[in-house]
Amino acid sequence: MGKKEEEEKKDRAALLLERKKITFNLVLLLAASFVVLIGVLTMAWFAKNTMVKGNGPGISAKDGKGYTISFLENSTNGIFSDYYDAIREETDPSVLVMGMTADSNLDNYESTDEGIVPGASGKMSFYLTPTGNPVDLKFEIEIVGYVSSVTDDEITMTELDDGDLKDHLNGHVFLFEEYDETTETYAKPILPDANSKRVFTREFDSQELVNIYWVWPEHLSNLVNAYNGTTITAHTLVDDQGDDYDDIVENVCAYPTYYFRSESAGATLNNLTETKLTSEYVTYGSLYDAADNDIGTGVDYILFRMKVTVNEE
Template sequence: MENKKKEELTPEEYRKKVQDQIEHYKQQWKVFLRTGIFVLVALVAIIIACIAWFVSNNRVTGSTGTIQAVGSEFDLAAAGTSENKGVHDGLLNAQPGTDIKLSEVDYASTDGEHTSITWAITENSNVNNKTKTGINPGSSGSLTFYIISHKDGKLSVTLNLTLTGYSGTENAQKPEDLTEVKKDIQQLLEGHILLFAGYDAKTNSYQNWISDDAGKWNVNLGTENNNISLSRDEQGNIIWSAENAAKDTAYPVTLYWIWPEILSSYLVTDQQYTGNRPILFKTESDLPDDLYEKMCRTGSNRYFLVTDPNEFSTVVTADRLRQMRMNFNPAIYGNMSVYYNMADQTLGENVRFLKLKLDAQ
């Protein structure tokens, strides 16, 4: 009888039911939301710092990010001088970078000689978190950094981004106070806080996913006179390349991050069942071919909390996930979304700090 009632829900009734469920889970996030402002500060400093670069030869710790093998062909920078760092978490220890000015714009930059750097934020370069109340389901934003070419002609830079979660107390004072989360929690983090190289404000949708589960893509960042692109190849490498880079020129790279609030953001192609929430894969070309098969794994699952593999396998299947794109069924979706919401709750209970590591070569 309960299933029959679910099937008889109208879209509007279903949306209200889902929203009530979301609010229920948010009320259970006491540990996470109690320190929401602190988590936001830590995230701005440690994760997607958008990205102001500061030179360091120190060993990398749990509160720092690194860029390896910068070399002499390019430097990495953010708009803003090193004297104007903005607010950053006390766990991040960073030495001032090199202040440079190109085309009347101030940058905090690496100096071409260091192979390891840490970062903090500048006033003009931060996570741009839209919620302002901490990082939680529904949070999103963007980050911009710059590649400064030191030569004329072809330039290629390979980027690798790694998101890592940490646990720790509210009064953590040093990197040693943080503990990297366990493997199963880390996997859920990678499937719930996502990075993209493109965002369409008109359709409130994302493109060019940066993930081990993503497919190949290529986005044009240049002009008719200079072919600049950011792409993901078959091996999963993220490559920025310019056919005709100009010496002493700063080229911006903007990435977008989002913590999808509801499972339907992964499934549907319009906002009938997401309300005003974003859509992740609006077209079939945006959707990785085997994503739904990967989402149904009973082991190493990035998206759902799997407590009983046998029960999970009867509720969540690749065919049912695909069905939502063509013919949304509120009853079937409601049963599947419970596993996604439980994963969000698990992250809220276990992850207090986040780090985004960026390697470039």
């Protein structure tokens, strides 16, 4: 081996060593960055984790955005929490669990409650408290269905992947902002949009008890006035002369798959109008009931999920 070759070999070895050093340092730096990143995020998670587990008055959520959310005195997480816990890690462990009481629940408070069925109704309540200036908030609600199975005491929850059933949950569990107990009439429906989201906004000057009224309408005639003087009675949930009624009918016609079983219905769901719904009530009432049945047999649990943000619009 010549001197020149020897020197070249040494140079190559030195270069290789240098590269190794650089690579090692880079890996070290990246690892350190990840450690910092994970560390900060974990800390943020702990700081954010405001899950409400216990009971008691004035359970408060978190501050820093100009308001707090808290639940009713002596509220609980509801009686189906074993099943709920099975999905909590998947959803977001930092979420607040809506407090349930005897008067404010989803038919999930007492041991005798068996869940919701067509015809069931109720309300869920929480306190919204501005911590400084008045706040304008946006509430975005979605309802997610789950199918459960239990094997050897192990609960498995599977989010619905059936498009029809997912759609039906939008049109069969109704939400309202207001309810008049005297006239038994609801107002301000929180209707689903094309993305299966239900949005309402509200301004808060001081602490307010927010009620969200829920109804699973038993019949299509609870939504559309199909009164015909004989077999179909008039019992719509909202005043059928008002804007709320028009909004509901418009929603039914715009998103028929939210309300009706589409199977074997074919073109019957195209170009719906109030006149068509009422004049062919036997067909549409039956398809509405069929969708009820499909939910009852195909969905085991539902998750009511509400996102609260400051209204930027």
